[in-house]
Amino acid sequence: MANLPIVQFEKKIIETVEQNPVVVIIGETGSGKSTQLSQMLHRKGYTDSGIVAVTQPRRVAAVSVSRRVAQELGVRLGEEVGYAIRFEDRTSERTQIKYLTDGVLLRESLSNPELNQYSVIILDEAHERSLNTDILLGLMKRLVGSRASNLKVLITSATLDGEKVSKFFSDCPLLTVPGKLFPVEIFYSKERPTSYVESSLKTALDIHVREPEGDVLIFMTGQDDIEKLVLKLEDKVRSLEEGSCMDAIILPLHGSLPPEMQVRVFSPPPPNCRRFIVATNIAETSLTVDGVVYVIDSGYVKQRQYNPATGMYSLDVVQVSKVQANQRAGRAGRTRPGKCYRLYPSRVYNDEFLDVTVPEIQRSSLAGTVLYLKSLDLPDIDILKFDFLDPPSTESLEDALKQLYLIDAIDENGSITSVGRTMAELPLEPSLSRTLIEANEYGCLSQALTVAAMLSAETNLLPNRSKSNEKKRKHPPLDLPDGSGFGDHIQLLQIFECWDENDYDIGWCKYYDLQVRGMLFVKEVRKQLSQIMQKIAKGSSDVQANQSRKGHQNYRNLRKALCIGYASQLAERMRHHNGYRTLGFKSQLVQVHPSSVLQPDDDGLYGSYVVYHELISTSRPYMRNVCAVERQWVMPILDKLEKLNVSKLR
């Protein structure tokens, strides 16, 4: 790997690390930072006094990069070089270089706040500003100031972000390592198109007719636009006169595509054939497609946002940041000089695009994050003043504190409770971890484990009821359990129990159009949660998936536990119709999501009270995943709500 640009900087990098506790490395694409930094530090002897850790925002990256490094060092993966991701720890006593997801490092720091086993911690891809990386940045700042031993921290980031990170760490040194990209020529549109599907189509065809061979990668915002563009491209390409240009294959690429469709982009095209890959931002960082020479960038991306004032999520189409636009363009220069067609004017890039993507920590509900920080028992900490690189709003932190108070994770003075400590041990959102603890008291832990695991899975576990899917289905819609009228949590429980009854048969999932990947993930999560809860559980066999099934039941205890866990996500039905009013500190008018299996009574009215998993604002504000609860369980929560004094919670 001697031809990687970073190798020429080894001396400089090591010198700087020796003299400084924190160093920021600006490593452009292809610099080799992810594989080489750890090896340099290993060569310099940093693995003699501890492990060199490298965090990654994604699981696949942790695995693939560690594999490469093991190969380069000629050792077996899992020995001197290993990785740790959720469900999989491939390290041993001999491990000196360890790649891990930043989520795993956060978990480790829960049981070992000093992170003593590490001599160096490298936070890779910090410019992506994932929620977990941002928490780690704050923790690292405290740690280098306090830890007795000589911890070294390296942070790799992007050009546009480096200065800021360096400033955050008391103006620590900043080194720039060039990348190994070929030049990419950028073309801007004169103005923003009225339709970026049409504009992409036109640009793609121009490339196909005029430009020499090389694949085209087109960045769109979502599945809908991708499908539209794929159809139009297929149509246009087919109508081109035969022999006037080379053949074409058009491939969609997005997260909800089944794995076998996703891997199609990794097989090379037949000779004299151009591939058009129409993708979401999955192709920005998560998947790298070889052979791309041309990039078309719509300049938009879908982002999930949380509004702490309403407690509501929305999925909005927003402009990409400069970092994202550059990342997209860079995809054209991996194998030879490329071209990037931006469907927006340079003025928009310069004046309107943010330098860096809005960090996730400013777009998420922070209940879990705040609980995590509270559980670390950091001395002299006011959670509202925690030193984040980009602090979330006070409103967002206060929203989190209120939620935590309502579910007994913190007391009226903002101190973490023993319930809160147990909750922090569980890799779940606070509402679900609270539910598990309560369910354990009521003897329905097994059921709650299943519900929590099902809700932890990626969305789209269940089949869609759309028209296009009705056509595709080989058989009429099958009867999945219906939650016995109590709602979606109960339905999820019943589905998993059916699967358990069918010996976790993959064919069973396929038959019912359940996402196989998702269901297997649920099974693993459930297992992990069971293991953690077993330490706390009262009955030892309480966690078996099938131990609760016996004929008709009203799931009373489970629903009661859910009511406690979702105390900050309660809603009361309006007197004469099926609209609900949320019962938090910020009342919202919302509807039960049409996909819900909650059943109305004989008068067509839903129950008076429900808890909801989330509020999502699409065409209207909806509650997604609801469960019917009873008035007598709700009243004590309302009492508590009245006594709430936010200013004391911090």
Added chain:
DNA sequence: TGGGGATTT
């Protein structure tokens, strides 16, 4: 009665 960007413990 309606719609799923990408991650992660």
